[in-house]
Amino acid sequence: MFEKSAFVTIMHPFNREKLIESLSRQFGEKDVENMYQYLEGRKYLVVLDDLSSTTEWDAIKQHFPPTGIANRIIITTRKEDIAKHCSKRHKNIYNLKGLVYKNALDLFTQKIFGKITNLDEQYP
Incomplete structure (x- = not known):
């Protein structure tokens, strides 16, 4: 440590x-x-x-x-x-690759809402 x-x-x-x-x-x-x-x-x-x-x-x-x-x-x-x-x-x-769209969106909603949220359903 x-x-x-x-x-x-x-x-x-x-x-x-x-x-x-x-x-x-x-x-x-x-x-x-x-x-x-x-x-x-x-x-x-x-x-x-x-x-x-x-x-x-x-x-x-x-x-x-x-x-x-x-x-x-x-x-x-x-x-x-x-x-x-x-x-x-x-x-x-180490060369890190960017997140694919779905993973980036899941990470975003996890950070903002505290859980993975389907934004299309939440905000039509």
Whole structure:
């Protein structure tokens, strides 16, 4: 299990300071500039959602100690070249397919109504 975890959606326009501040807050570290030392030697999980450029990753990665066996940084992006830039090990890159219409609609109604609902019957 991870000692510390954080999930952040990347804001656009990109703001490195706010991102690091959000990560530090989720880790429970008050000193934003000390995040690297705070994470060093700990098991941590970080999810960075919607990375849109290699420049963003290059600005962020210096704030994390090298990932070891017990640490993970998961990045979501819509661009394959960004994924390849972030992970030199291509076996760690997963290309997810979009949902088919029915599954997307079921997920939407589950989130909105708390159950899968047939919208055609509900709202003719």
